């Protein structure tokens with residue numbers, strides 16, 4: 001064991017693991033290139049490896065001041081129903097999600113529809129770090145340092161026309177994902193935003209967090225982040241973005257229209273039919289998993305604390321009705 005390894009607190013077994021890992025990864029990539037993914041599905045531990053984001057990350061002015069949730073909490077306490085309904089399932093099965101190669105279909109009412117590779121989508125945009133509060137409809141919340149850019153910047157590139165009143169999103173459907181075999185929701189997972197919501201500078205496309213590429217459980221390789229709405233609007237592993245004229249279907253609204261509206265703005269004054277939304281369990285630091293049971297309760301803020309920025313989008317709307 002080398003001294004520098006001791007100093008850095010690294011066990012030699014970890015180094016070995018790293019090497020084995022790299023090998024497997026190369027093998028995997030080679031096989032993907034050769035179109036043999038089916039043969040080696042299940043050996044793809046590469047997805048649980050942290051990969052630093054390549055290039056400079058700019059600190060944006062969007063920085064919630066609260067204590068951050070730890071990387072561990074953010075990557076082990078998740079909702080991603082395609083991978084299972086238990087909070088631990090997304091991490092458990094993240095390696096089943098095939099993220100390479102990845103492309104996104106952009107279609108509908110725009111001048112530049114097409115199939116864009118992940119690189120085509122991300123490359124033109126400087127990557128920012130934005131610290132957002134995230135509030136799940138199940139009344140827990142985290143503070144997450146996302147990496148990514150405003151969705152508006154991508155939208156401008158593809159030039160939507162005047163018929164584009166909404167943006168619809170879809171998640172990938174892969175038969176190997178354990179949740180896909182069960183019909184807990186209608187697949188593909190679908191979400192949507194009104195055009196002005198999609199164009200709001202707070203609305204992000206994220207490809208990383210804590211300076212590392214997204215892991216499967218957080219919606220690798222590209223997901224939406226809309227911090228003033230309940231978490232389910234922030235659709236993961238996006239493969240399709242469509243510009244449409246009328247309000248698109250969303251998975252949660254289809255499954256329980258009385259419980260999940262289209263807008264889904266965080267609102268402590270509008271209870272979910274089965275529970276209050278007035279408070280939330282803040283999963284700060286390492287408070288994921290069982291620790292979540294003992295985490296502190298904080299008051300939920302209107303529009304998740306982003307009302308100064310976004311309340312004007314809903315002026316004159318009855319927010320009890322348009323929930």
Ligand SMILES: Nc1nc2c(c(=O)[nH]1)N[C@H]1C(S)=C(S)[C@@H](COP(=O)(O)O)O[C@H]1N2
Pocket residue numbers: 074077078079080081082135136137171189217218219230231232233234235236237
């Ligand atoms: N495709 C897809 N996207 C999804 C979900 C899902 O089940 N499938 N769950 C949503 C819910 S309910 C929440 S709270 C957030 C959780 O994001 P996180 O696990 O990265 O914190 O993802 C959202 N995006």
Ligand SMILES: [Mo]
Pocket residue numbers: 079135136137138230231232
């Ligand atoms: Mo959620």
